[in-house]
Amino acid sequence: MTAVNPSATSRVQSAIRFASSRTGVDFDYLLGQAKVESGLNAAAHAGSSSASGLYQFIESSWLAVVKKHGAEHGLGWAADAIGQNGSGRYTVTDAGTRQAILSLRNDPAAASLMAAEHASDNKDALEGTLGRDATGTDLYMAHFLGLGGATKFLSAMQSNPDASGAALFPGAARANPGVFNNADGSPRSLSAIYQRFAAKLGQGADSVTETRAANLSFAAQALALDGDTTVITGNNQSATDAIAWANSTLGRLGTEKASVLRPTPETARLAYLMLARMGG
Template identity: 75%
Template sequence: MTVNPISSGRIQSAIALASSKTGVDFDYLLGQAKIESGLNANARAGTSSASGLYQFVEQSWLAVVKKHGAEHGMAWAADSIGQSHGHFTVSDPATRSAILALRNDPTAASLMAAEHASDNKGELEGTLGRSANGTDLYMAHFLGLGGAKKFLSAMQSNPDASAASLFPQAAGANRSIFYAGNGQPRSLEAIYQRFADKLGAGSDSVTETRAANLAFAAQSLDLNGSTVVTGGNESAEDALAWATQAMGRLNTAPTSANALLRPSPANARLAYMMLAQMGGR
């Protein structure tokens, strides 16, 4: 019996699926994930609520799931999210935790990142009067849509202008981006090019394995022929114990199965295992 962590192959497969469904460029999504999390679906920020492959903070995640979740099989999540004065809320704490935990699912995270980029693309193109490229989209991720519009419009007019003078708050929080090693402020064009280079390096670093990894690479362990997807930081023993208990409950008390199907990452795993069993019969 072996348990593997979420592989780069599975992550790239999820990104490829998101690209196919939304039309957002695969290389952009891959490069963004590389920059944000190093392709680690369980990455967490130490200074904010950001989590997952694309480091969505809680409010940004709730917003994009509310808008696009139902299009991708997450209607239960979208319907559970309310909005008041621009703030997104979920009344039930357990459901809120389950929705936020989806940030660590490569497929859900990639789909929502792609939808978010697609939304920003249309807005940016309307402002700029040209097609938005991957670096433009990343600026929207980094500065927010309004900040990206301001940055890109200013760069068109005066590419050598100091970015820190236009974005003092962002510069204070990201000195290594807005200032060179000698303390001199970087220009708008210089920062833009740095992001362009990072996005290119992020996608190029895994290009050689892309074709081989587009097939879905599920984590699995052997439980009477079933496939069990392990949770983040979960040992093989814990995963097997959970699967044995869950399947035992289904086999001995089928009338109570609905109690197991509350939307959550654990029950997503259970549903996957049940489908795998049915497919093998």
Template identity: 65%
Template sequence: MTVSALTPATGRVTSAIQRAAQRTGVDFNYLLGQAKIESGLNASARASTSSASGLYQFVEQSWLAVVKKHGSEHGLGWAADSIQQSGGRFTVSGGNRAAVLGLRNDPEVASLMAAEHASDNKDAIEASTGRTATGTDLYMAHFLGLGGARTFLSAMQNNPERSAASLFPAAARANRGVFFDSDGSARSLGEVYQRFAGKLGDGAAPVGAASPSDRLQFAAQALAMGDENTVVTGAGESATDALAWAKSTLGQIKGSQAQQASLLRPTPANARLAYMMLARMGN
């Protein structure tokens, strides 16, 4: 795998996700993993099979619901106030429909709403299952809706070998790559769940606010590159030297300073680590 240089768009998106995690307490790894799955960190992504759009691929009704509930908390009172619910559906008044739906393509707003949505789903799933929700649980709620996720998790607990497509035929028609293998065979509930867990990576773990040591572990994993990787360097430095420096610096930080250190602090060493991490994630 080759690590490409950090682009302004990728940096802006990743920074927006980090700020949303800090403001809401939702785990950064989960939010980042979800955005990678949904859009490949492309804030302008649009689905061809549904109304989904933006960094987190919110469909229209889910987006209007979360903005109605949480928009005012994040300076979007005008948007929340223009959304009404009637007969179980949300509509937008005052000619604001395009503007409100267009917010899905703003990485700052999309990240905040995705975090709030995840937080709401976490509470509901934990109340339903009686256990700590994992990032994969939350992703199922985003993918299938909260009701669908509850049905999925309950059915998987009873019979993980059951065909997922038989339980969610409409979702399977719109997402064949999720519900079926390349040879056309149907994936089981357990297989679909583990597939998403694998894609989420660190974000699949039980969800909570990320600590400094969590962020350091993420940094180490982000820089754990094999021989076939190309590291983004500067000033003519070799990839080998750059990687050695990064590992050495992480080792120092992960020692006695682990509880105090943060990759977000504006020190030269941490700034360089952050750049290398973001460049790694941009690939």
């Protein structure tokens, strides 16, 4: 997977954060999904399908979600250009316009908003069918297998978790052998496939959370240039006291995985300390 430079990663995270706040879809879920799908690389392209972008939308799925939700997010021109033929296939008459719409998959802002809307639609549909709250992994299964496939997968797993995933989804297994088979070639069970995705989603969100905490720690450490210097924090603290408090708070916030979408007085104070040191 191609490495992504830090500035690009920051732009991607900002786009995901905005999409989460705009749609109400969980930030950590969207972040984890993007990490799993593309490694936060907005320019990623699949070698075996038409999947592209931050969330690896295939062409048909992208046209469908833009048709349904594009106008809500300033993409009315794209939504209006997408039609649907008698067989239900989404089409765009003008080749140039079609390419412009598909290229939006590589725009972090558009991709994040459409991924959030897609997840929200799938959540409503899955909960109506399953009769329970949908988890982040349930939503990822809907992204991976489609809504119908996810419903089939989850229902089968509930009744027989040890059943072979490849036997139930032979086409998907041929296209994604690493998902459906163990290293020795033996088939994974439905529950094993599900738990593997759950772990990957968690790791995806955790890795970026750790990076964010490391960046905050680096900024906070800049306060400790002179142990006797008074930092204007509103509490008349020395830099030594301020950095001790900041490190303690950063460590605890890292454990609690505080959300940047729900700032606390402590995260606000951390930001103030950094701005005070930088002259902000």
